[in-house]
Amino acid sequence: MSKRQEPTQQQSEASSSEVNQTHFGFKQVATEQKASMVAEVFHSVAAKYDVMNDLMSMGIHRLWKRFTIDCSGVRAGHKVLDLAGGTGDLAAKFSKMVGPTGKVVLADINNAMLTVGRDKLRNLGLVGNLEYVQANAEMLPFPDNTFDVITIAFGLRNVTDKDKALASMYRVLKPGGRLLVLEFSKPQSELLTKAYDLYSFHLLPKMGQLVANDSESYKYLAESIRMHPDQETLKGMMDAVGFEQTSFHNLTGGIVALHRGFKF
Template identity: 50%
Template sequence: MTAQRNSAGDGMETAYGFRTVERGEKQPLVNEVFHKVAKRYDVMNDVMSAGLHRLWKDAMVASLGPPRRAGYRTLDVAGGTGDIAFRIVEASGRNAHVTVLDINGSMLSVGAERAEKKGLSDHLDFVEANAEALPFEAGSFDAYTIAFGIRNVPRIDVALAEAYRVLRRGGRLLVLEFSEVDMPLLDKVYDAWSFNAIPRFGRMITGDGEPYRYLVESIRTFPRQEDFAAMIRAAGFSRVGYTNYTGGIAALHSGWKL
């Protein structure tokens, strides 16, 4: 029921959940998962985190503390449905501009529709592109955020290098991701919930439990907190640290381009 966590992300390119796939195969498989769950993505996150993802995302944006001034630019990667982007815009008093980037067009469509309903379209733009090859000039953004998306990127080291490139000097990286539980008993309860309940709920909600099984497995192969922090440092970031949420079920990683 468990798999070896990748210590430096080097195995993530061929890890599709607990399965090993060929290089180049993972991205199309992940794309298919998110095409299937796009319309129910927020429900999926509620199921996977028992609703706690909303608190974790609030804490992430509070940590970012976007200033209430015009001209502040954030790139939110793998944020197609707009969850983080909307929070950033509102926290800035609707002064910040957020570019939402996602490789999955279905997710972006959901986000653009939600932005329109919330009256936030003027503060956002939606870009379909790959986190490993960002279509922006160096030093374009004040902040780079990614929530529950980095583990789905095949070449995490490349994505982190791209994050560093597009940030200006003094810019900040924030990565929110499911992580390794470090609390006795909670880890057993969380495993039982993840492997038994989540795929079952996924089948009830979307008619297909398989995407949820992949997402649960992908959490177990993602590097531990210290190992992922080391990857962020290797990409060039300074003052790297992380904060565990709910006993390590999720962790918020931070780094600065100094």
Template identity: 50%
Template sequence: MTEERTTASGGMETAFGFRRVEEAEKQPLVNDVFHRVAERYDLMNDLMSAGLHRTWKDAMVSWLAPPRRPGFKTLDVAGGTGDIALRIVEASGRQAQVTVLDINDSMLTVGRERAEKRGLADNLAFIEANAEDLPFPESTFDAYTIAFGIRNVPHIDTALAEAYRVLRPGGRFLCLEFSDVNTPFLDKAYETWSFQAIPRIGRMVTGDGEPYRYLVESIRKFPNQQNFAAMMRHAGFSRVTWRDYSGGIAALHSGWKI
């Protein structure tokens, strides 16, 4: 692919995949993608990660290590289907309280249904809102998590500033995202899989390949590990680090509000 990744200085706000759009256009376009894939969201992640996203999400929650005591409050952003939130509640021995925030009501509907079926509705709150304008006072949460969502936020710097604001001093930010493959030969194989296979499979399975094309293009545009870490530091986070998974197909970034 000839498209270059955006850098720590920005660029995702006008990138809808490889298309350049007006800033005001991007959020409605992204919303439409997720309305179209909401009921097949887990399948989408299975296609895009060959099923590995489940292992990466388990690793994310393991690194968070939610305490098995009442009072631990997590905000899970762009987590409408509850995939991360349900893991956090279970890992805490059903002690944690997780607020699931998503801009897309179709995704939230899936999450509410899953929480009810698992008997965890009392531990979860589902809120429709924008990651760039969180409806919470500052210093509200012990942790902020976001998995495979931040690359779809038009103004990533604004979302990071909001994450920092709503975390309590000593609070932790964790972001799991598809990233820059840094393993020889795997990078070319993954790129071929992403751009040639995933949209075709998506079309065969769901009848609509275009949302999958956008999603793989958005992965290719997202800042690499070093640049995203720089964005986190600029937002105020300390002790910023990351772990690569599967040769950099995904990366899990961690930072603290100190």
């Protein structure tokens, strides 16, 4: 009978180090560092974020967001959380839909993005039913059962612990409420995948350099998309934290997918 070997101190430290690491694009970084590194990316791109969104997607991001809004079921009097809401594209629409008896909370972990979003919405004259909160998706600072609808558009892939964030969203959602996750996903054809890779890793960083004077941030954004869970995996993650009747709808050949789940 062989004697069981105890791990050496070096092995234990290596194992501990692996456990406490996560991905930042294609790199491995300390888990506790990722949030600040993502914050630096979005602080860098905040001022040019809307312009780059239009250029990167050739304006199609507006159609993806319109589809999300159409699937939201938001109506007058609802309380809506637009999480990782950035410059407020969804919040602006929801503000008009919920009316004076409703409320929209635009939340983002990044203060620079939140500032751009607040200034943009105020310039549109949207002030009465909007609230701005700097918040970490993994630890949402709201009571249980607060919101009728939660949306997170192009933000979940930047969260360090996605399972923890989804559980936090489930907690603050009212029974009968729904979550919508709009995010880049896995293209459904090999040809589209090749074309998308060529665009993402060669053209996108060059566009970032020309428009935002920042190629590295857009290189990270392309890498973060590839590291994000695919459609079925994300659906399973939503199921695991309690969401029911989960589903997803592929947009633009699966380059983007809208996931939906309900709390009952």
